Amino acid sequence: MNHPELPNLEKTNEFSLELKLFLNDTRSNLKGSERRKFMANVVRLMGKGGQRRAEKELGWDRKTIQKGTKELDSGFDCIDNFSGRGRKPVEEKLPNLLDDIKDIIKPTSQCDPTFRTTQLYSPLTGVEVLRRLREDKKYSPEQLPTVQTIRYKLNQLGYRLKKVAKTKPPKKIAETDAIFSYVKTANQVADSTEGVIRISIDTKANVKVGPFSRGGYSRQKVKACDHDYKPDTILKPFGIFLPAHDESYIYFTESNATADFMVDCLEDLWPMLKTRFKPHTIAINADNGPENNSRRSQFMKRLVNFAIRHEVSICLIYYPPYHSKYNPVERLWGILENHWKGQLLDSVDKVVGLARTMTYNGIHPVAKLITKIYEKGVKIGEKAMERLEEMIERIRGIEKWAVDIPCY
Numbered sequence: 347m348n349h350p351e352l353p354n355l356e357k358t359n360e361f362s363l364e365l366k367l368f369l370n371d372t373r374s375n376l377k378g379s380e381r382r383k384f385m386a387n388v389v390r391l392m393g394k395g396g397q398r399r400a401e402k403e404l405g406w407d408r409k410t411i412q413k414g415t416k417e418l419d420s421g422f423d424c425i426d427n428f429s430g431r432g433r434k435p436v437e438e439k440l441p442n443l444l445d446d447i448k449d450i451i452k453p454t455s456q457c458d459p460t461f462r463t464t465q466l467y468s469p470l471t472g473v474e475v476l477r478r479l480r481e482d483k484k485y486s487p488e489q490l491p492t493v494q495t496i497r498y499k500l501n502q503l504g505y506r507l508k509k510v511a512k513t514k515p516p517k518k519i520a521e522t523d524a525i526f527s528y529v530k531t532a533n534q535v536a537d538s539t540e541g542v543i544r545i546s547i548d549t550k551a552n553v554k555v556g557p558f559s560r561g562g563y564s565r566q567k568v569k570a571c572d573h574d575y576k577p578d579t580i581l582k583p584f585g586i587f588l589p590a591h592d593e594s595y596i597y598f599t600e601s602n603a604t605a606d607f608m609v610d611c612l613e614d615l616w617p618m619l620k621t622r623f624k625p626h627t628i629a630i631n632a633d634n635g636p637e638n639n640s641r642r643s644q645f646m647k648r649l650v651n652f653a654i655r656h657e658v659s660i661c662l663i664y665y666p667p668y669h670s671k672y673n674p675v676e677r678l679w680g681i682l683e684n685h686w687k688g689q690l691l692d693s694v695d696k697v698v699g700l701a702r703t704m705t706y707n708g709i710h711p712v713a714k715l716i717t718k719i720y721e722k723g724v725k726i727g728e729k730a731m732e733r734l735e736e737m738i739e740r741i742r743g744i745e746k747w748a749v750d751i752p753c754y
Contacts, residue, residue: 369388370405385400390415436495444503446485447475451503452674454470455468473493518668519666519667525665533663545630547630549585555578555691557692584603585597594678596714598698598701607720610718625658627661629661631665633664634667639746646738650738685704
């Protein structure tokens with residue numbers, strides 16, 4: 347389009363269609379203060395009543411024209427606050443919404459079983475989260491945003507709602523639903539009761555120490571062996587995680603990750619727990635592994651002795667078989683694996699040191715090496731186990747997965 351020559355705008359009673367298109371096209375190609383000053387200059391050329399005419403003939407906003415006039419007169423350009431425009435995030439209106447969503451989604455989330463990513467998966471949909479916000483967190487329907495907003499916030503928090511085949515448990519026993527119901531209730535009671543501290547425990551896959559590739563990437567070119575035929579040593583990691591505080595404690599041993607090793611790690615952590623939390627009860631989330639299940643006589647013996655010695659009750663809260671990825675401590679292992687997979691774990695000190703530099707929600711773990719030797723297969727006799735059974739309480743129907751050790 348050929349641009350017309352500007353007529354004397356002050357004497358022009360009506361703008362032609364061609365002139366209107368030219369002025370608005372020019373205005374649209376400018377941004378910020380340049381656009382405002384152009385509008386102010388055109389209005390000045392119109393003379394008296396220019397703002398009213400520009401609003402009527404061109405559809406321009408008077409406030410924008412006035413702002414441009416001030417910029418022309420003062421010689422200073424106003425800074426545009428583009429980030430302050432638009433609709434405010436829903437969490438400004440509901441400051442506790444994100445924390446409430448985390449409370450709902452965390453107990454049901456699970457990490458990547460391969461530990462290759464730190465992604466968390468959840469079976470809860472946006473519709474279900476919205477329903478629980480109404481029923482559990484007592485939000486009114488008028489307060490809550492749409493389902494699409496809830497989905498967006500879940501993605502922002504790092505939860506993936508899409509069902510992935512690799513996160514699907516291979517089996518489901520008859521008691522699975524009852525166990526999960528108990529786990530949910532017991533965890534909520536533990537987190538909301540003063541004097542109860544909840545911890546999550548589990549072991550990680552063995553770490554072979556040597557110049558071996560772990561499939562990661564490094565900024566510096568590093569030569570690594572493709573195969574790990576003869577490692578210098580093998581470390582067995584054991585983690586203790588405090589879900590309510592995002593604190594983690596990682597213990598390593600070159601010996602065997604036995605029941606005695608696990609309880610010794612708990613003994614090492616106890617002085618800190620007693621000083622900070624003064625608990626009368628320890629709730630322990632765990633999977634029903636071979637060394638820490640409730641039928642492992644040596645494990646139960648050590649825990650009963652621990653309860654008697656330190657005058658503290660213990661609640662064992664096991665996750666169902668094939669569902670261990672819901673155990674909160676499992677999330678540590680994915681972060682740890684991604685933290686050190688680009689490094690050569692060629693010494694024990696390097697393994698422990700890298701574990702200390704990892705962060706979970708901005709908090710570094712405490713990492714220690716236990717040098718004590720642990721023998722496999724240590725157990726007590728049947729009569730001794732029968733006496734222990736008299737000192738513990740099993741929840742009816744899920745006896746293997748829910749055990750209380752009262753403080754006598």
